[in-house]
Amino acid sequence: MLDGTEILTSAQMRALESRAMASGTVTGLQLMERAGSAVAGQIRLRWPVPGRVTVLCGPGNNGGDGYVIARLLHEAGWRVRVLGLPAPPGPDAAQMKDRWQRIGPILPLTRAELQQGGGPHLHVDAIFGTGLTRPPTGEIAQLLRHLAGFGGDLVAVDCPSGLCMDSGAMLGQSREDAQYLLRAGLTVAFDSPKPGHLLGLGPECCGRLVIADIGLHDWRVTGADDPPAAPRPLTEAIWPEFDIPDSRRPALSAQKQAQWLSRRGSGRGHKFSHGHALVIARGIGHGGAARLAARAALRIGAGLVTICPTGSALIEHSAPPDALMRKQVNDAEDLAKMLADRRITSVCLGPGCGIDRASDLLPVLLASARAAVLDADALTALAMDDTPFRGLHGNIVLTPHLGEFARLFPDLARRLTETPDSGPAYSKLDAARDAAARSKAVVLLKGPDSVIAAPDGHAAIHSAFDIPWLATAGAGDVLAGIITGLLARGLPALDAASLGTRVHAKAARLFGPGLIADDLPDLIPQVLRDISG
Ligand SMILES: NC(=O)C1=CN([C@@H]2O[C@H](COP(=O)(O)OP(=O)(O)OC[C@H]3O[C@@H](n4cnc5c(N)ncnc54)[C@H](O)[C@@H]3O)[C@@H](O)[C@H]2O)[C@@H](O)CC1
Numbered sequence: 001m002l003d004g005t006e007i008l009t010s011a012q013m014r015a016l017e018s019r020a021m022a023s024g025t026v027t028g029l030q031l032m033e034r035a036g037s038a039v040a041g042q043i044r045l046r047w048p049v050p051g052r053v054t055v056l057c058g059p060g061n062n063g064g065d066g067y068v069i070a071r072l073l074h075e076a077g078w079r080v081r082v083l084g085l086p087a088p089p090g091p092d093a094a095q096m097k098d099r100w101q102r103i104g105p106i107l108p109l110t111r112a113e114l115q116q117g118g119g120p121h122l123h124v125d126a127i128f129g130t131g132l133t134r135p136p137t138g139e140i141a142q143l144l145r146h147l148a149g150f151g152g153d154l155v156a157v158d159c160p161s162g163l164c165m166d167s168g169a170m171l172g173q174s175r176e177d178a179q180y181l182l183r184a185g186l187t188v189a190f191d192s193p194k195p196g197h198l199l200g201l202g203p204e205c206c207g208r209l210v211i212a213d214i215g216l217h218d219w220r221v222t223g224a225d226d227p228p229a230a231p232r233p234l235t236e237a238i239w240p241e242f243d244i245p246d247s248r249r250p251a252l253s254a255q256k257q258a259q260w261l262s263r264r265g266s267g268r269g270h271k272f273s274h275g276h277a278l279v280i281a282r283g284i285g286h287g288g289a290a291r292l293a294a295r296a297a298l299r300i301g302a303g304l305v306t307i308c309p310t311g312s313a314l315i316e317h318s319a320p321p322d323a324l325m326r327k328q329v330n331d332a333e334d335l336a337k338m339l340a341d342r343r344i345t346s347v348c349l350g351p352g353c354g355i356d357r358a359s360d361l362l363p364v365l366l367a368s369a370r371a372a373v374l375d376a377d378a379l380t381a382l383a384m385d386d387t388p389f390r391g392l393h394g395n396i397v398l399t400p401h402l403g404e405f406a407r408l409f410p411d412l413a414r415r416l417t418e419t420p421d422s423g424p425a426y427s428k429l430d431a432a433r434d435a436a437a438r439s440k441a442v443v444l445l446k447g448p449d450s451v452i453a454a455p456d457g458h459a460a461i462h463s464a465f466d467i468p469w470l471a472t473a474g475a476g477d478v479l480a481g482i483i484t485g486l487l488a489r490g491l492p493a494l495d496a497a498s499l500g501t502r503v504h505a506k507a508a509r510l511f512g513p514g515l516i517a518d519d520l521p522d523l524i525p526q527v528l529r530d531i532s533g
Pocket residue numbers: 017028031032033035036058059060061062063064065090127128129130131132133134135136137140157158190
């Protein structure tokens with residue numbers, strides 16, 4: 001599994017390629033040969049016995065890769081059929097096309113021709129890659145529609161055609177209810193994952209994602225000449241169906257976070273130096289969500305955790321863990337008194353707390369400038385406020401799922417539901433970044449593709465399409481508790497949110513199907529051992 005790598009947008013990828021070519025060290029033709037050869041290599045690895053393959057080549061450089069793949073598979077003994085377009089491709093793709101034409105014919109890239117292919121065999125989709133800017137139409141749309149329905153082995157070059165690599169949307173198709181979806185068994189992408197591989201429909205369309213090293217790392221930008229699409233997003237974790245060469249594994253924050261986590265083992269400090277987290281609970285009969293959060297905050301290593309229900313509900317929280325402290329907070333005044341203690345380093349407000357109580361306590365919490373997680377009812381309380389973002393700051397993590405997000409940021413959520421008619425389409429990454437910039441807080445937009453964004457634009461994507469069983473009642477409360485615990489320990493909000501998301505998902509992976517939220521906190525020690533080990 002991949003833990004932590006850099007993601008590039010299509011524009012950043014093009015800029016990286018341009019820099020490499022401008023250096024004079026590598027040509028576009030060489031990059032294309034490397035790209036095609038990486039895909040052919042992956043095909044040969046997975047289908048070691050040469051068979052029949054149809055390679056579908058589009059009008060641009062993605063098609064150029066296709067002609068390379070066709071040639072290399074032919075040389076490896078495959079029976080290759082190529083469908084392509086008469087339109088002149090760019091100079092590199094044109095050369096690759098010429099080289100193929102010395103070997104075999106190019107049949108028209110039409111649905112009718114595709115259907116002439118005979119019995120089941122491998123298909124390679126090299127129609128559109130990062131250059132897709134508008135929805136496929138006409139003959140190509142017909143062909144893609146057919147390809148979507150045929151159910152055989154499909155290998156996608158860079159991405160399944162029609163997928164917007166910046167958003168994971170299918171251009172021209174509803175995001176909720178796409179008319180057709182190409183589902184590749186294998187997608188070989190180049191240099192870095194793109195947001196669209198990880199967001200929206202991307203994971204469903206890409207199948208197993210392999211990132212091929214095509215030798216661009218020397219031109220990876222570290223400074224001022226960063227392409228305009230900056231700041232560059234970072235990923236903390238990607239789904240397990242993912243391969244990437246070790247040479248492309250930069251030492252990013254996932255590794256740094258793991259080092260940070262293991263620092264506690266140094267033996268220095270005392271419980272207060274590991275932070276004191278408060279988890280606000282509610283009145284009698286509503287304590288489960290807050291208890292889940294509190295247990296998770298303890299397990300992730302906060303030095304102390306105090307659960308704070310109203311006085312009448314204290315009795316409800318008397319069961320283990322005995323490590324958990326209990327203190328009544330009846331109203332905003334009580335909370336203000338508690339927060340006068342500077343040793344309290346983070347607060348979790350929202351899980352099972354009730355909207356009215358969250359509304360009452362929010363002003364005091366925000367005035368204290370404490371690190372905090374605002375989840376569930378606290379998000380609804382914020383959304384009901386006339387000035388919802390007043391008082392938020394960079395040490396606050398908002399943890400909305402899409403429904404809560406839509407209440408807080410209705411205009412951004414609307415953009416996410418619109419059918420995109422041009423690329424790059426508005427993405428969940430864009431939405432989380434816009435929300436963070438507007439609210440001045442870190443935003444963790446949850447779902448199978450969670451995006452974490454800071455007000456300065458730094459962001460992470462955590463893809464969890466492989467663990468649908470994490471969508472279980474209370475899982476969000478545990479996540480809020482984990483992040484609160486990490487904040488209590490002093491981790492900055494963006495890191496706390498991304499590491500918390502990672503730990504949470506890893507715990508769910510460890511348990512497997514059948515998981516209930518109560519199982520998650522007690523799996524944290526095992527996850528911490530795995531991460532730090
Ligand atoms: N630039 C490079 O040096 C490299 C590029 N590579 C490949 O090149 C791809 C990007 O190449 P391109 O930028 O040429 O883009 P694509 O090959 O993805 O396709 C873009 C072409 O299709 C046209 N187009 C876009 N949307 C269309 C639509 N809906 N209907 C019909 N035509 C449409 C565009 O006008 C353009 O001509 C990558 O995905 C990758 O596969 C690799 O060879 C590695 C090196």
